Amino acid sequence: xxxxxxxxxxxxxxxxxxxxxxxxxxxxxxxxxxxxxxxxxxxxxxxxxxxxxxxxxxxxxxxxxxxxxxxxxxx
Numbered sequence: 786x787x788x789x790x791x792x793x794x795x796x797x798x799x800x801x802x803x804x805x806x807x808x809x810x811x812x813x814x815x816x817x818x819x820x821x822x823x824x825x826x827x828x829x830x831x832x833x834x835x836x837x838x839x840x841x842x843x844x845x846x847x848x849x850x851x852x853x854x855x856x857x858x859x860x
Contacts, residue, residue: 800850
């Protein structure tokens with residue numbers, strides 16, 4: 786038999802904070818990716834694949850947090 790302690794309780798997750806972190810990482814990493822591309826082999830613009838794909842992920846994260854949010858009473 787296991788007993789739950791205070792350390793075993795998962796703290797509530799703030800979805801808005803998670804989205805803000807995701808957006809910040811996207812905004813900081815995307816220029817870094819383009820700089821790496823610019824300073825290395827510029828024959829093929831490979832960041833054109835990762836930037837929109839990640840942007841779509843951020844868009845869906847936004848939609849999930851702010852547009853299609855779940856009510857707390859419906860758990």
